[in-house]
Amino acid sequence: MSEKRERGTGRLFLRGAIWWAQYYFHGRQIRVSTGESNEKRATKFLKRKLAEVLTGTHTGSRNIRYEDLRDGYILDYQVNHRKSLHRDREGNPYLDAVRRLDDFFCGFKVSEIDADVVRQFQADQQKQKLSSGSINRSVSALRRMCNLALEDGRLKTVPYFPMLKEAPARSGFFERGQYEKLLVVIADYLRLPLALGYFTGMRLSEVLGLKWEQIDFLNGTITLRAGETKNDQGRIIPVVPQLATRLIEQHARRQQDCRYVCFRLDRGHAVKIGGFRKGWRSACIKAGLGKIEPAIDPITGETLYQKPRKDRRNSKPQVKMVYHGMLYHDLRRSTVRNLVRAGIPEKVAMKVSGHLSRSVFERYNISSEKDVLEAGQKFATFLEKDGDKTGTALHQIAATPSPVQ
16 A cells, blocks of 8 residues: 655656646646656656745746636726726626637637737638737737736746738828818817817817816916816817917807717707717818728639628628728828927927827828928028038039030
């Protein structure tokens, strides 16, 4: 009869030519392959695992599933009050990037997730016609899940996450003439939101949530309070005369039961504007700043069709139409560029626009062809004032007749 093992020492056993280790962690039996055919090396593996259990550093990552990572990720969003966390009709929290992961990774053990599996996920999403940017947001969410588990001590290592090459960042912006052209055709109640976007660079949510008590007409400023902006940072925005005139006119039309600066009339009552995507697109099309076109598959070049509605029998698939043109967010880029053009220091301009990092600010500070031509003119003027003769010498060389050979 074999001698009984001491409690907490674990044991080794063979499966074919490979030694397996068995031990207990938090009352659960764990059996794991040592990957060794040599008993001495397998014994060292078992001792290392037992030491992790005793010191509290054991993660048990082989038993952690994707669902465990996702729950920790959602919880992190909840406790930090992330504004991008949505809720469905039942009140359950969700994120679009995570929903795409759920469809593919549910049931996976974390130990099974590696770069190859991530590439399989990317290929699956590409078959569903998702853009590289949308796929990368999901992969970034998965990477963040693993990093959170690493910080919590539930994982020891994090796999490599390959990323797809994305399309260049959007570079749309309004020239002054385009803004004035849109101002003529857009609905009356949308002219103030348009002006606020162009002259302040405020985000759409900040514009629609703006209240009268945040406007200081005496000092000519708008105050965005901390916690009400995208990055939770408060900021003060100057009001230029062109915008002040419109704010004064809107203030004269206000109603006491509506605190919001941007409002529309509903049966004579002022109500907050909830959104105006259709009105915006319609105005941009009228102004020649946008158009509706058939959707084209970027890979095959074929026209895309909408799925027929289930409640209609024998319904024919219709061509999917998409809008291409100026967006409200392009006003924000225009403000950033105009601030830089006006010679305002970048540090001050970032405070006005609310950008925390210079890298993001630079993405918004887009140069147009006009900027490049003006730079060339300024450079030429500088060379002339500096007394540079290079240009003159070149002209003289060009004017000198070539010798007859």
